[in-house]
Amino acid sequence: MTLHHRQQQQSLLSSSDTNNADSYGSTDTEHNSGQADERVPETSHLSSTTETFFHIVCITAGTGILQLPYALKSGGWAGMAYIALAAAISAYTGKILVRCLYYKHGVRLQSYSEVAEAAFGPRGRLVVRTLKDVNLLGVVGIYIVLAGISIDSLVVGTSVEQLGERFWIAASAVVVWAAIVAARQIHDVFVLSIFGTLTTVVMVIIVIWLGILDMEFMHARPPTKAIDIRMMPISLASICFSFGGNLNWPDLEASMKSPKKWSKALSLATTFIAFIYACVAAVGYGVYGEHVRSPIFLSLPSGIAVAIAKAMITAHVLLACPILLTAVFIEAERDLNISSNTLGVFKERLWRAVFRSLLMLVIALFALFVSDFSKIVPILGAVAASLVVFVIPVVCYFRLFGDQRLFSVWEYAWCGLIVLIGLACLVVGTSQALADL
Numbered sequence: 001m002t003l004h005h006r007q008q009q010q011s012l013l014s015s016s017d018t019n020n021a022d023s024y025g026s027t028d029t030e031h032n033s034g035q036a037d038e039r040v041p042e043t044s045h046l047s048s049t050t051e052t053f054f055h056i057v058c059i060t061a062g063t064g065i066l067q068l069p070y071a072l073k074s075g076g077w078a079g080m081a082y083i084a085l086a087a088a089i090s091a092y093t094g095k096i097l098v099r100c101l102y103y104k105h106g107v108r109l110q111s112y113s114e115v116a117e118a119a120f121g122p123r124g125r126l127v128v129r130t131l132k133d134v135n136l137l138g139v140v141g142i143y144i145v146l147a148g149i150s151i152d153s154l155v156v157g158t159s160v161e162q163l164g165e166r167f168w169i170a171a172s173a174v175v176v177w178a179a180i181v182a183a184r185q186i187h188d189v190f191v192l193s194i195f196g197t198l199t200t201v202v203m204v205i206i207v208i209w210l211g212i213l214d215m216e217f218m219h220a221r222p223p224t225k226a227i228d229i230r231m232m233p234i235s236l237a238s239i240c241f242s243f244g245g246n247l248n249w250p251d252l253e254a255s256m257k258s259p260k261k262w263s264k265a266l267s268l269a270t271t272f273i274a275f276i277y278a279c280v281a282a283v284g285y286g287v288y289g290e291h292v293r294s295p296i297f298l299s300l301p302s303g304i305a306v307a308i309a310k311a312m313i314t315a316h317v318l319l320a321c322p323i324l325l326t327a328v329f330i331e332a333e334r335d336l337n338i339s340s341n342t343l344g345v346f347k348e349r350l351w352r353a354v355f356r357s358l359l360m361l362v363i364a365l366f367a368l369f370v371s372d373f374s375k376i377v378p379i380l381g382a383v384a385a386s387l388v389v390f391v392i393p394v395v396c397y398f399r400l401f402g403d404q405r406l407f408s409v410w411e412y413a414w415c416g417l418i419v420l421i422g423l424a425c426l427v428v429g430t431s432q433a434l435a436d437l
Contacts, residue, residue, distance in 0.1 A: 064242030066295035069284025075235025222289030382429030390422025
């Protein structure tokens with residue numbers, strides 16, 4: 001029995017809780033009941049709430065954190081409120097997206113794409129599937145390029161300096177390939193999530209520490225501003241993009257031992273992310289003011305500490321790549337029927353390794369040889385992320401639950417605001433990406 005038919009395993013949106021956006025999931029024992037299926041892992045291979053917390057933080061808190069002080073430069077100190085707003089939107093859309101998986105009593109949909117199909121038919125599935133895969137594959141490609149460039153800058157003055165950027169980009173792709181081929185389920189990359197989160201925390205501590213130390217040597221504090229209405233859309237869009245990550249949420253929720261704790265894990269992770277974002281943004285803008293640069297490393301005093309921070313963020317993006325790719329691979333392998341039930345254990349592992357290797361090869365070749373790859377992907381990403389992270393979850397939610405519950409005026413207003421912000425991010429993000437061409 002597939003995830004699509006996990007009846008009797010989960011307590012799904014009973015008629016008494018259809019008005020509660022958090023009422024989905026199951027009891028703690030849902031994975032121990034029902035018929036066996038290799039795509040529903042054994043309980044020992046499922047993720048705890050703590051593991052899910054680390055997965056969410058590792059996926060979300062990436063390189064976007066480095067531009068947050070500059071986002072405050074654009075919007076002023078009001079950007080701190082934008083961080084709180086973006087966090088609230090991210091948590092809300094993540095919860096309603098997962099709730100949409102359970103819109104039909106007794107059935108759990110398997111993916112974001114199936115949610116779109118349930119709401120808008122096969123064309124909806126095709127659009128969301130395309131946007132999701134393009135965004136995730138593009139982000140991974142960009143991360144590999146950034147990692148290669150960062151490593152090349154870190155080895156200047158060493159015996160391997162002459163190897164060059166392309167070598168390190170290729171090496172980064174090999175590291176990601178090895179991790180994604182070795183991992184079968186999301187649980188298998190838990191160690192990567194832990195280290196990815198720890199690298200982010202270390203980088204944040206270094207940035208805050210260096211900023212505070214630098215402030216002591218300043219004769220005068222650079223100017224700051226409370227709010228800049230004209231630049232508000234750019235500031236808000238930059239911050240919102242730093243919270244994008246819900247393309248992986250259906251797979252993360254499906255991998256949990258207790259899916260009913262999804263809301264708790266997401267809320268805790270989003271709160272933690274907002275906290276470290278606010279710390280970096282406040283220190284960066286408070287210390288350097290209108291002179292702050294993006295990424296924040298460019299404003300910090302050079303030295304071994306900055307080199308360590310760069311190494312940490314480089315490690316983070318490489319560790320996040322296998323987790324991001326799971327949302328692509330799990331759905332694609334399901335569609336291709338790559339499973340031990342149909343192929344046997346050995347052939348399933350072989351074909352999974354072949355499929356993932358081929359896709360990683362395509363990503364690596366684009367990263368290495370398409371000269372404008374790092375400029376084209378942000379355009380596609382701005383379109384895809386704006387729609388699939390902000391707009392589509394809300395639209396699907398109202399479409400699927402419109403005949404099951406009455407929405408309050410406040411919920412209409414809140415969801416309307418989310419859609420408007422998503423469309424603003426689409427315009428601003430696309431414009432900025434086109435300007436960089």
